[in-house]
Amino acid sequence: MPCRVSRLARSVIAYYPESDMAKIESGTREEVRKIVYEFFAEECEVSIENLHEGTNVIKDLEGDSLMFLELLEIFKKKYGLDIELKTVGKYVVKHPAETIGAIIHMTMLIIEHENRISEIV
Amino acid sequence: MIPDGLPAVEKKRTASIFPAFGCRYLGNETGILGDMSADLHELLGRAGEAVGLTGDMLAGSPYGDFSDELTSQYAVYLYSCAVSNIVKRSGMYSDYAAGYSMGLYAALYHAESITFEQGLDCIRTAYDLIRSDASARDFGMGLISGLPQSDVKELISRSKDLEIVNANNRHSFLVSGYDENVRDVLAAAKLHGALNTQHLAFRSPYHSRFMNKAADAFREYCSGMRIYDPIYRIVSAVDRRVIETGEEVLNDLAGNINHAINWHETMSYMISSGVDAFIECGPGKSLYKMAKFIDGDFDVYYLHTLNNLISSGRICSHADALKG
Numbered sequence: 001m002p003c004r005v006s007r008l009a010r011s012v013i014a015y016y017p018e019s020d021m022a023k024i025e026s027g028t029r030e031e032v033r034k035i036v037y038e039f040f041a042e043e044c045e046v047s048i049e050n051l052h053e054g055t056n057v058i059k060d061l062e063g064d065s066l067m068f069l070e071l072l073e074i075f076k077k078k079y080g081l082d083i084e085l086k087t088v089g090k091y092v093v094k095h096p097a098e099t100i101g102a103i104i105h106m107t108m109l110i111i112e113h114e115n116r117i118s119e120i121v
Numbered sequence: 122m123i124p125d126g127l128p129a130v131e132k133k134r135t136a137s138i139f140p141a142f143g144c145r146y147l148g149n150e151t152g153i154l155g156d157m158s159a160d161l162h163e164l165l166g167r168a169g170e171a172v173g174l175t176g177d178m179l180a181g182s183p184y185g186d187f188s189d190e191l192t193s194q195y196a197v198y199l200y201s202c203a204v205s206n207i208v209k210r211s212g213m214y215s216d217y218a219a220g221y222s223m224g225l226y227a228a229l230y231h232a233e234s235i236t237f238e239q240g241l242d243c244i245r246t247a248y249d250l251i252r253s254d255a256s257a258r259d260f261g262m263g264l265i266s267g268l269p270q271s272d273v274k275e276l277i278s279r280s281k282d283l284e285i286v287n288a289n290n291r292h293s294f295l296v297s298g299y300d301e302n303v304r305d306v307l308a309a310a311k312l313h314g315a316l317n318t319q320h321l322a323f324r325s326p327y328h329s330r331f332m333n334k335a336a337d338a339f340r341e342y343c344s345g346m347r348i349y350d351p352i353y354r355i356v357s358a359v360d361r362r363v364i365e366t367g368e369e370v371l372n373d374l375a376g377n378i379n380h381a382i383n384w385h386e387t388m389s390y391m392i393s394s395g396v397d398a399f400i401e402c403g404p405g406k407s408l409y410k411m412a413k414f415i416d417g418d419f420d421v422y423y424l425h426t427l428n429n430l431i432s433s434g435r436i437c438s439h440a441d442a443l444k445g
Binding site: 062064065066068069070073084085086087088089090092093 | 293317
């Protein structure tokens, strides 16, 4: 398996041309879902067919926070998001996202609300 | 020799990097290394004679979760030296070598500045001196991920004993000091928006000023050792100096005990010097993961992917290096 640093980030951005603005368009959720699945399949060296919405990234895939950080950077670049990591961190304290489904959901919220995600209770 | 008509293969500029204890192993290091060569077996025999490390100890903690810090340090050093042997036997030249924290000992072994047994002695001596200094109080270390360094500095400024003792990359920082204050700052960091905080199971404030006495004693110990000039340039994780003589090695061995290191800057230095392939010589892939948040166009190969580099034909050999 190739292990080029940020290769996945670069390939994802090349595959999905960068949007001009952060907004939810039709197909965005499916796009996010595809990226998240491909990301964890590559990072955790598992087959994408073995992943599902309920897969726990920490317990089932032995993932870590650095993976989540990398995923966030991918989406920041792809959608040109105005979002501070610590804003996401504050949100995660209140709304932990450990499964692939929860991470997709949170990513959609970040794309939609950017830094205003901190206002979501 | 490249046949006529074929383009020359661009050689990688390579650095060998060495992890510290505490990293999570892949779990099958013993099998992978055993399939590649007899180095691990041979070195384990020597480590058994020197410090009592056994195969059962390794087998009991396949993921590197040793309950004993000293055994954990011996183990990561052993695996790192075994990978080093394989890298060198495959003909790969290291333009640079660098060690993350106690990975320095394996980097020095790789650069033939110290012997395998000297490295084990250094680990044991440093550990004893550090524990002696740290036993007076409860010390601790913690990891903060997802905050900028300026925010981490602000958070630790509330406790005079706390220090940032390593910047792993642009998102991840190690803090060290009195354990109660480490725990407090981790909690504060979480509230401040850190994506992750982790209290580490280390009982000593490695790389902090609390280790000044231990560093002096360790320098004295090391000054009695025969230290050779390294055959590869070592980049100091303490101050990014390029180490080329035995005397400079001695200074770095001592400085590594009581000075903060900066892995982010160490990697960045090598990248800016043209390195585009790093070989993580050791168990796990902790340095590979850290490198994801270090800017530059480079690859990091670890044990699972080392063969990809070897078979790529793009490695720079010692003969290539001699040709310049």
